[in-house]
Amino acid sequence: MSLILELKNISKHYPGVKALEEVNLRLFSGEVHALLGENGAGKSTLVKVMTGAQSKDGGEIIFLNEKQHFNTPIEAQKIGISTVYQEVNLVPNLTVAQNLFLGHEPKRFGLIHFQKMYADARTVLTQFKLDIDVSAPLSSYSIAVQQLIAIARGVAMSAKVLVLDEPTASLDADEVQVLFGILNQLKQKGVAIVFITHFLDQVYQISDRITVLRNGRFIGEYLTSELPQPQLIEAMLGRSLQQHLVEKTSAEQTSNGTSAVLLSLEGVSVKGSIQSMNLTVPKGQAVGLAGLLGSGRSEVCNAVFGLDLLDSGSIHLAGKKLHLSHPVDAINAGIALCPEDRKVDGIIGPLSIRENIILALQARVGWWRCLSKTRQQEIAQFFIDKLQIATPDADKPIEQLSGGNQQKVILARWLAIEPILLVLDEPTRGIDIGAHAEIIKLIRTLCDDGMSLLVASSELDELVAFSNKVVVLRDRYAVRELSGSELTSQHVMQAIAEG
Amino acid sequence: MMSKRFIPLWITASLLLVMFLIGSLQFEGFASARVVTNLFRDNAFLLITALGMTLVIISGGIDLSVGSVIALSGVLSSVLITQYQWHPLLAFALILPLGTLFGALMGTIIHVYKLQPFIVTLAGMFLARGIATTVSEESIAIDHPFYDAIADLSIALPGHGSLDVSSLIFILFFAIIAIMMHYSRFGTNVYALGGNAQSAELMGVSIAKTTISIYALSSFLATLAGIIFTFYTFSGYALGAVGVELDAIAAVVIGGTLLTGGSGFVLGTVLGVFLMGVIQTYITFDGTLSSWWTKIVIGLLLFFFIVLQKLLNGRKASHG
Missing domain, CATH: 3.40.50.300 (P-loop containing nucleotide triphosphate hydrolases)
Known part of the structure; x- marks a missing residue:
């Protein structure tokens, strides 16, 4: 040989x-x-x-x-x-x-x-x-x-x-x-x-x-x-990630199950992608979705955001049944999605950071009620500071930023419409390892502010680090739900492998 | 079942036949060898131009410069022959490679800078027309024994028809290009480029060589058409052949070639030119209709054919 x-x-x-x-x-x-x-x-x-x-x-x-x-x-x-x-x-x-x-x-x-x-x-x-x-x-x-x-x-x-x-x-x-x-x-x-x-x-x-x-x-x-x-x-x-990511306060862990349910999926099926899925996201918590490629990870995100139509089952948000036939329905209900492929689905390269941030908010208030330039600038600056986006000013074209900073701008776009549920599909894909930590910290901060998050990720350590609860998917079914002391990347991995 | 690829070709052929039959029933002398061979004679330059345009469009591009290249070729020929006393053959030997080079240059720019063929050949169109007009704004008459000999030379056909030199040159190039498109690697590459250029490149087709060759060939044929146009008019005129590129594109589309590339036949284009020619002949025979009616009919035909293409492709997609 x-x-x-x-x-x-x-x-x-x-x-x-x-x-x-x-x-x-x-x-x-x-x-x-x-x-x-x-x-x-x-x-x-x-x-x-x-x-x-x-x-x-x-x-x-x-x-x-x-x-x-x-x-x-x-x-x-x-x-x-x-x-x-x-x-x-x-x-x-x-x-x-x-x-x-x-x-x-x-x-x-x-x-x-x-x-x-x-x-x-x-x-x-x-x-x-x-x-x-x-x-x-x-x-x-x-x-x-x-x-x-x-x-x-x-x-x-x-x-x-x-x-x-x-x-x-x-x-x-x-x-x-x-x-x-x-x-x-x-x-x-x-x-x-x-x-x-x-x-x-x-x-x-x-x-x-x-x-x-x-x-x-x-x-x-x-x-x-x-x-x-x-x-x-x-x-x-992956398993070996910097130790500081895995720090998690025990208070958060124990708060499990006590908060009110914000989002619930009951028996949700989408032909060819997910099967009779049951899932709840409590208020002010981050729920992780783990599983291999094609297990239904991203598909759950798409279903919640109205990108894929349900074949059966129902989705409730804050006690109200949602009828999602289009992403606009999800946005109007207060749901935002950061898609997996930010190059294709997220950023608009030649536009400035400010314009990219303002996009979703402007769409929501209607194009005939244009946000004033000062107001746009305020919002953009607010998020640049809050998310620590590394840029000299808000007018730099987004394509000139690093992957991690682009991802933060996309996050800012959706945060600007003040959603009650933020869905993130692979938030740390293709960005520097240092930026990973920042995004994770951000997810925790958002939860502390009372927002609920549903996050699909292939990075198990990260998932474990920021989630209150991880749902493991395998072959289009939810096979395990891990929280509390069970929530370690080792357990998640076992669940993925064994079901 | 007849392959879907041939449907537009059959429709064009049928329309041509129907138009010809209508003319024959209505006018005495319409159905004659003379009318048919005149179709060749009157349209030889357009036919040759449209052959090149077919290749370009099958490859997914467009060449807007051909009308201007025809004019430039005609002007240069007449200037060299009349003012500089060159022998016509010598003049052609200089002009044909120059024209080819012009196309190769456009092809290179399109390929290297990944530019839209539309805009590059639009620039070529202005450039060629500008040069032609600078060389001579006036129409220059050509008076040379060679031209007289060419005009006298023709193959007589029964029924008062005759194929002149221009028609014969067209038939020769039609045969060469039809064989090239269907039996040579280059022809396959042209179709591949129009089908999916990215895949073709990954499969090892040289996009650079193919693109440059296509535009070089198109300009070569337009230059040749310009020379043949001087046989027809005995002159070169910088402001002549305006809009011929559009006639050629119309003929290609009416002949069933997809404007998005990848599908079509040079035979279809020839039928397309003939269909336009028969309509023109019909209007001439009628004598009361304005010749602008030709444009109206061509406009309607174009609408019909682009909608037809859409429908045929829509059906293909839903089956795929």
Whole structure:
């Protein structure tokens, strides 16, 4: 077994976010190497750097003992690194065969040899037990079939390294087994395979080696046979956080159950995301939602904010039943949500801090009653001071702030409308470790001010640090509720692993 | 079942046939080889321009500069031939590469600075028209034995029809480009670019090479169209061929190419030009209608075809 590709101390920064910091990855021939980590851990970024789709800011890539600098995916492909990206990255209007062979079509007399291309395409797809019309446009097939075609393309390129980013996300169990059969054949041929997934049972079924990333950092490389699942989850979710975060007053712990219930979910189900969920959030307390990716963590937040419509069950806020068909209904009831992906759903980059903060409040009072500039300035300054947003003034474009400060501005936006319930989805995602502590402190302060919070997070230590109660989700169900002395990251982790 | 990709093509072909039948039933001499070959002769320059426009639009772009490039090419040809006494072939040998370079430059700017093709080729449009007008504001007549020879040269067809040099050049380029689009790697790349440029790049298609080639080819064809336009008018005029880019875009859309890119055929575009030509011929035969009626009909056809595209694609999406 020989080392084919080695990534050493890879770093990658985006404005405001450290996507990768000194990450290592070693790929051996004939091995399936699982690259694991929670959402935002940096897996996809690492893949993009490794395959030339994005440039790195630091570190080196060594392929067969030679240092490499890829600037485009073509260069990486040429030396034998073939990639199937997370989203199906094919061209929908071309035929199946054209998609399989784009860039290296068989030729005759200088023109594309369609007969041979179609025959080759059929041969490749037979391996995947796909019997489809290869001359039909790709878009005429389902996402699962497209996913298989994308993988088939990677396999057909007979690469030395095959990278599969979430290849099984849209496949059913039978299709997964077909894929694993092919991966086993490739292993025998000496291909090094990178396998990214969030299905841990698949990791144990197919992989030989595991590398775990967390928050853009390298956590460790393990042999799959020597890493039991609880330890793997521990590595993925993290346990060792600075001591000062875990300090919690015992008074808060004992106050459990005595305060009035503010929000309650009864038997809430949303098709495909959560199942008969029961949950209560008391007034002036923070309730944490823990669980792996896809367990229903974020989905609960979305349901409470009216983003996903309920199929059954009911949500009560301060004793009144809520009819949420749109986020506006939730906002009017006094609920605010800080979404998971602040780049996509939260910040408006070129606008100033002041404008970003004022957005939700202005929407609430109505656009025809414009807040005066002095009033806007007052509000912005108030939150800049209160949340300690590091900026010279309120007129700086938000995109120039660091991730942690951007997150504070988003928080300020929702705090400005004075909600009675604040829902936070991954409040510390992609921000510096120092800023984590500040956000956590802020959550506690808000609770002391009487606000209730519902917080979904993959950072267990943090969750335990700021929550009065943690609800553990597993496969779309709430499986455990931990509070008081039971509330430790160790217990939460056990509940996630065992249910 | 007929593939959805071909539906717009069939509709255009049917409309063309219907228009032709209406004309034939109403007017004596409409259904003749002469009318058909005149469609080629009168529209050769537009046909050649529209071939390039089809490629550009399939790739998801647009080229607004072609009308001005036609004018510039015509003006430069006539100036070199008439004022500098160059042999026409020598003049063409200089002008065609220059035109191609102009397009390659626009393609480079579009690719390197990630700019909208609309705005870059709009700049190209002003630039080419400006240069043409600076070279000569007056129309310059070309009087050269080579032009007389070209005009006399044609293949006679039965029924008083004849294919002239311009038509033959168009047929040649139509064949080359149709083969290129469907049987070469470049053609596949053009469709891939229009389908999903980001995926195509990740799959190893060189976006730079393809983009630059597309705009270079479009300008080359427009330059050639400008030369052919001088065969037709025996002159070069800086303020001629105004709005030809819009006629070409209309023909491409009527021919069933998606304005968002990724789908379409050069054959459709040819049918689109012919449909517009038949309407024009009909109005000429009628004699009482204003020729502006052509524009009204083209406007209505365009509305019809963009709504049709929307409906066809909407259906595709809901099935996907």
